[in-house]
Amino acid sequence: MSTRTIADWTAHWDAKAGIDNPVELNGYCVGGIPIPREQYLQAVVRPLLERLELDPLHEVLDIGCGSGMTLLEIEKRVARAVGTDISRTLLARYPGKATTHLCPAHELPFSGESFDRILMFSVAHYFPDLAYLREVTESCLSLLRRDGILLVGDLPIGVPPAQSPYLWFDRHQLVDLLDSLGFPYSIAAQGRLKRTINRRYDVIIYKD
């Protein structure tokens, strides 16, 4: 259970309005210092794009897209890209052409099987609890077409350090949740370079 609410996190991200560096704006820092952009692309974005197995015909949803550093790369590679986020400030900084929506992950303004890929990267640890992740994951799976991939990435799994403001995921509870969804999935450790930033995991669910 997180000690912070969605409203708290919205205020947290909106307060970053004055930050120019997009890597820092989206919270990719080590000890408060933003990681260099090329390291960010290599450690975070390129491995993500590989795991998403994008096709030029795909329609892709990026939930919690922030200022869209990954959405921008996705937009160049697919037929349609859409982003959502709770922060007006971060969405306002999106430099691309993809459509964006201001909404929390549990109130997505879509219906039916309308996406081939759904990405939610470095977002779930801002959720209030595991039940919220379940609700969002089930809604994503209902929006995903057959042969689709849902990637819920950058999850902190394990015992939270003292006073962590984030939601940490207990590995047994997370596996129980994933098993109950009824789709094949994998939990992958992130690559070596990403582990130098923090040690997190990607959950990849396949809607077969």
Ligand SMILES: C[S@@+](CC[C@H](N)C(=O)[O-])C[C@H]1O[C@@H](n2cnc3c(N)ncnc32)[C@H](O)[C@@H]1O
């Ligand atoms: C660390 S940033 C990651 C941004 C982007 N996914 C990336 O990897 O560059 C976390 C983002 O999650 C968004 N977020 C947090 N809680 C959310 C929620 N409940 N629904 C939608 N977005 C949320 C924040 O506003 C912020 O933009």
